[in-house]
Amino acid sequence: MYRSAFCRKNCSPRLIITAVIGAVFGFFVGVSFPSVSLYKIRNFPLSLGPSVGGATSESKQFYMVGSSESYRANIYKIYVPTNPHGAETLPPAIVVPETDLYLRRLWGEPSQDLKKKPKYLVTFTVGIDQMNNIDKCVKKFSEDFQIMLFHYDGRTTEWDRLEWSKTAIHVSARKQTKWWFAKRFLHPDIVAAYEYIFIWDEDLGVENFNAERYIELVKKHDLEISQPGLEPNVGLTWQMTKRREDQEVHKFTKEKPGWCSDPHFPPCAAFVEIMAPVFSQEAWRCVWYLIQNDLVHGWGLDFALRRCVSPAHEKIGVVDSQWIVHQGIRSLGNQGETLGGISPRDAVRIRSKIEWAMFQKRLVNADLAYVAQRGKG
Structure with missing residues (x-):
C-alpha cells in the first residue's frame, strides 16, 4: 500500500518527462532519416502464372514504395551531370548505358537465362x-x-x-x-x-x-x-x-x-x-x-x-x-535498278565510286576544319 501510494505521487512526473524525451528523440530521428515504407499489395491485378519454384501468383508478394514528403523532395533534386546525356535526373546505380544481343527467355529467373555468354x-x-x-x-x-x-x-x-x-x-x-x-x-x-x-x-x-x-x-x-x-x-x-x-x-x-x-x-x-x-x-x-x-x-x-x-x-x-x-x-550488286540504260550492277558500282569521292572530300574538309579551329585557339 505504501509503495503504491508513493508511486502515484512520484511516477507521473517521471512518465511525463520520459514521454517528452522520447517524442523529441523520435522527431529528430524522423527528420534525419526520411521515411520510406513498403506496402504489400495483396490483390495485384495481373496474373503472373506459376513461378520458377512452382508457386502461383497468389503466393507472390508485390510491393510499392510509399515515402514521406521530404524523401520525395530529395528525389526530385537528383541531377548527375556525369550520367549519359538525357539520364542526368536518374540515380547512377539504376543507369544502364550499354546493352547486348543476348537472347533471353520470357519466363524464369533472369539470372538463369544464359547458359553461356558469347564472347x-x-x-x-x-x-x-x-x-x-x-x-x-x-x-x-x-x-x-x-x-x-x-x-x-x-x-x-x-x-x-x-x-x-x-x-x-x-x-x-x-x-x-x-x-x-x-x-x-x-x-x-x-x-x-x-x-x-x-x-x-x-x-x-x-x-x-x-x-x-x-x-x-x-x-x-x-x-x-x-x-x-x-x-x-x-x-x-x-x-x-x-x-x-x-x-x-x-x-x-x-x-x-x-x-x-x-x-x-x-x-x-x-x-x-x-x-x-x-x-x-x-x-x-x-x-x-x-x-x-x-x-x-x-x-x-x-x-x-x-x-x-x-x-x-x-x-x-x-x-x-x-x-x-x-x-x-555480285548478289547484292544485282539488287540495284536500271538507271538511264545502265544495268543494275553497273549502277551500283557507279554509286560506290561516287561515294568514295564524297567520303574522301568530307575527310579532307574535316581535317582542314580541325586544323583551322586549332589555329584559332
Whole structure:
C-alpha cells in the first residue's frame, strides 16, 4: 500500500518527462532519416502464372514504395551531370548505358537465362541465294560466337530450316548494304559485350579458316583491326591482303610504284579491305563514328581505318595462316535498278565510286576544319 501510494505521487512526473524525451528523440530521428515504407499489395491485378519454384501468383508478394514528403523532395533534386546525356535526373546505380544481343527467355529467373555468354559477334549481310554458303561459314564458328544476319532481300523465314538460325539474330531491310546495317544496329554501346566484331560479306569460302585459331593469332600479334588472308589467285585487288604461305601474320607489303606515299600508310600498311574485316571492341567504337549515314557502300573506309588505332601499322594486319577465298559473287550488286540504260550492277558500282569521292572530300574538309579551329585557339 505504501509503495503504491508513493508511486502515484512520484511516477507521473517521471512518465511525463520520459514521454517528452522520447517524442523529441523520435522527431529528430524522423527528420534525419526520411521515411520510406513498403506496402504489400495483396490483390495485384495481373496474373503472373506459376513461378520458377512452382508457386502461383497468389503466393507472390508485390510491393510499392510509399515515402514521406521530404524523401520525395530529395528525389526530385537528383541531377548527375556525369550520367549519359538525357539520364542526368536518374540515380547512377539504376543507369544502364550499354546493352547486348543476348537472347533471353520470357519466363524464369533472369539470372538463369544464359547458359553461356558469347564472347564475339559475327555478322553476315545475306540473301537467300547464298544460304548454303552462309551455312558453311557459320559452322566454322563455335558457341563463343553470336551470329547475326542482315537480310537485304527481305526473306528470313526460309532460314529457319537451319538449326543454328533459330538462335541467330535476324535483321531485315530490303536492298541495304552491310554498312547501312552496321551503322544502325551495331552501335558501340549495343555490341560492348563482345571482344571482337566480324563484319563479313556473304561470298567467302572458309574451308581453310578456323575461328578459334584466328582469335588466338589476333591476340598474339596485338591486332585491333584485321582480316584473314585472301587466296592469291581469286578476287584479289590489293597486295596487302594477299595470303603469305610462310607467315602467321603480316602488316606490310609492296605495291605498285607511286601507290604508297609512305610505307606505313595504306595500301602498303595499316590496311585491310572491307569485305571481311574484324574489329576489336575499342577499334569498333571509333570506326562506327567514321561510317557516314548516307554513304552505304563503305568505299574509302578501308583507307581511313588507320585513324582509329595507333600505331596503325602495328595494330592493323592480315592473318595469313587462317585464310579465306573471295568468291566474287555480285548478289547484292544485282539488287540495284536500271538507271538511264545502265544495268543494275553497273549502277551500283557507279554509286560506290561516287561515294568514295564524297567520303574522301568530307575527310579532307574535316581535317582542314580541325586544323583551322586549332589555329584559332
